Amino acid sequence: MLRPNVPPPPHYYADNLTRLLDTVARQYSDILDTPELARLEQVRGLGVDALRLYARLLTRRGPLLRADTLGYREVADTTAALARLAEAELINRNPAVPGDRVLARLTLPEIRAAFPELPAGCRGLRKAALVAATAARYPEPVLRSRLAGVCAWLLLTDPDWLTAMRILFFGDLRQDFSTFVLEDLGVVRYEPYPLDPKRRLFANRTELARYLELLRIKGEVRRLHQSWHEHQLLSHVEHLWHPESNRLLERQRGRLLNEIGREAERHCAFDLALTAYGRADREPGRERRVRILHRLGDRDGVSQVLKAIEGAPHSAGEQHFARQFAARAGLAPKRGQRIVELQLRLAAPPADLEAAALTAWLRNGGVGAHLENRFPLGLLGLAFWDIVFMPVPGMFTHPYQSAPLDLYWPDFRQTRATAIARRFDELRRNHVEDALRVRLRETYRAKYGVSNALMAWSKFPAGFLEQVLRAVPRGHLLAMFDFMLDDLHQTRTGFPDLVLCFGPGSYRLVEVKGPGDQLRREQRLWFELFARVGIPASVLRVTW
């Protein structure tokens, strides 16, 4: 077991690296290309010291590193280890890196010492400006030799290789080696679900290559946010033209197209925006198309897209939009039901609006919390814990997931339809004791602290759960669960700010609004559910 600030076993980080690479090799060796396999072999062939050092380097910010920051106790001979890594071409010493990037890694005193001839005018400059000025003033060879004089430098070669390994192991780039450490520390605990190594994220090289390609395009698009180049974005759209059969890829593709569409819209490149949104089979593509077409005065286009939405809405939100847009443009300017607002007047402008509203409301007793979506999501997570983690083929690909891959996919419920229906039956049962309360309490106790995308443990103390179980009727909770499971992507947003519990059967949900804040669409959808089911909920308008 690992402890914070206590040195781990000498081979600890090396073992983590080996474990990740071995897993990837075992599962995916048939779809790795020759250079990837070669590098895998290079790493495996390293000696103890070099492997330990390399494992450390891969946890660093990189790819450019100062060689005078490599004092690791578990590496006996750092110089020799570096030589070995260079021999294996895993690092590059004296790399040809643009002078300013290297310069930026020096401290201000180091820059002044290495470039004493800099005019006094450079004295008060901010670091970024000083780096730029220095890089501009000296020719590249001079820069390089002086920088080499400060300390030795090294460059991790082929960072894309590690990217590929991480994607194959974790499925995305959100997690890295620190995942292992946090688990070994006990900071994060993961649900022990079964894994099937035959179920893979990528079936063949083409899919993996395509994922890496999408990642590259995403980087390019991000870069293009700085400066507007319509033809380059159009070229990216053309490379995203066709739907992907792999759902991971298809989601990425849709997101990218919507991002490009939004960027084009910002620059009033409406043709490009319409094209990008049009290729994205994903919200909010069609809504954006309607708004743009409306702005361009294309009534036929508008009604065509609206009809498509009505025919097969991606979500309740999209449907809501289509109805409302059609109504507003047409003859019946039917207003959405008005929601009555309560008023609260504060003596002074509050630092934390929701907190101020909470204390004001609880002045006469009761308990409450500012949880927003974490409230219904957390309860849902407790009630359906085992179903969320049930071994649906392909939805768990490594031991460090806090949810199945498809948690927010539209067919999450359908995939688990039988289990979910059975769970609802069970939770409604009331023979001996209230089944819902028993399950929530028991799951909370048994799973406390285990990582679950639906449950924010730190914001959800046990005492609060008890208050909730006393105050909120079972039918209300079940109605919310049912509502959410139909579309977790949509319903993970818009839940009211506050939950207030007053006593047995008595509670209220409150959305706090400052002076110039209106209910958003997702919030309206929740309030519509509350009205249908009879859940006590209010909008509280706060002024001061």
Next chain:
DNA sequence: TTCACCGTAG
């Protein structure tokens, strides 16, 4: 001199 922020470790 103080303080916020970043990179790193575990």
Next chain:
DNA sequence: TTCACACAGTCTA
């Protein structure tokens, strides 16, 4: 780096 939310500014009915 993602995501949901609030806020401020603009345009329209």
Next chain:
DNA sequence: GACTGTGTGTCTCTACGGTGAAAG
């Protein structure tokens, strides 16, 4: 009143030391 663009908090945790940029 609706819509858009932008800022903010939080982010899987916590602690620490160095650094840079502001205040004094």
